[in-house]
């Protein structure tokens with residue numbers, strides 16, 4: 001049964017007729033696949049907060065504990081599948097002439113659903129980086145054979161190739177995310193609490209450059225008061241329904 005999402009006609013026309021569209025996703029888009037979110041009721045792990053674990057000081061203080069956390073997350077994620085929200089976002093790449101997916105998620109599930117080249121702002125949990133040489137390697141062991149894992153080339157400990165709190169994002173990634181937001185006519189913000197910077201500033205950047213900003217979330221966030229349209233509900237329901245309505249309005253028989 002379709003969700004009853006009310007969209008003002010002027011905004012709906014912009015969404016239907018846009019050529020340049022971008023979306024920013026957070027942990028909420030993977031929640032319906034079973035991936036724990038960060039700040040929800042299950043956002044704690046062994047009574048530690050993500051901000052403590054996902055940081056260089058946390059890692060250097062106890063690399064085994066931090067690798068246990070990542071191993072637990074990797075092993076959890078390895079068995080999970082994309083949900084209909086991921087698939088709808090992948091399909092938007094064919095519906096819109098120019099669609100860019102920007103994600104804060106490190107779970108790699110957008111690519112599994114068919115998103116061709118997601119901008120992974122915070123890295124990817126399936127890649128590790130040698131602390132000595134900086135080499136980035138794919139590592140999909142779940143669970144890890146050894147904790148902490150070592151570089152196969154030089155035997156030095158590796159870290160997750162993920163951006164931790166207090167660490168700078170990759171300049172190319174910031175550039176891609178920034179131009180996608182600046183150039184978009186419609187900017188979706190989906191399943192994120194919109195507290196982590198610099199990702200949380202992308203919606204404002206898009207809006208200042210003329211984009212209609214559409215937020216999809218189970219609940220209101222610090223961004224909600226400033227968006228053009230707030231669609232309250234699960235992204236795994238709302239996104240497929242919205243995509244069907246866009247395609248119908250364009251005359252496709254879906």
Ligand code: BV8
Pocket residue numbers: 025026027028029031032037038039040043051054104105106122162163164165166167168169190191192193194195196197198216217218219221233234235236
């Ligand atoms: C940097 C990798 C600077 C780890 C992550 C400016 C102001 C204030 C603070 C700062 C600032 N600039 C920098 C900071 C500090 C910090 C920051 O933003 N802190 C926050 C906590 C205030 N930022 C940084 O440190 C960044 N670095 O800016 O460096 C710098 C400059 C020069 C020199 C040196 C440094 C780096 C940030 C990256 C941190 N890494 N992840 C890992 O994943 O292991 S962030 C982490 O939070 C995840 O990536 C996660 O994606 C991200 C954001 O969380 P959300 O995705 O939003 O998830 P959350 O659980 O919070 O919310 C889920 C939402 O979904 C909820 O709203 C819920 O209602 C909704 N939902 C749930 N189910 C559904 C749903 N919605 C729809 N459908 C559903 N079914």
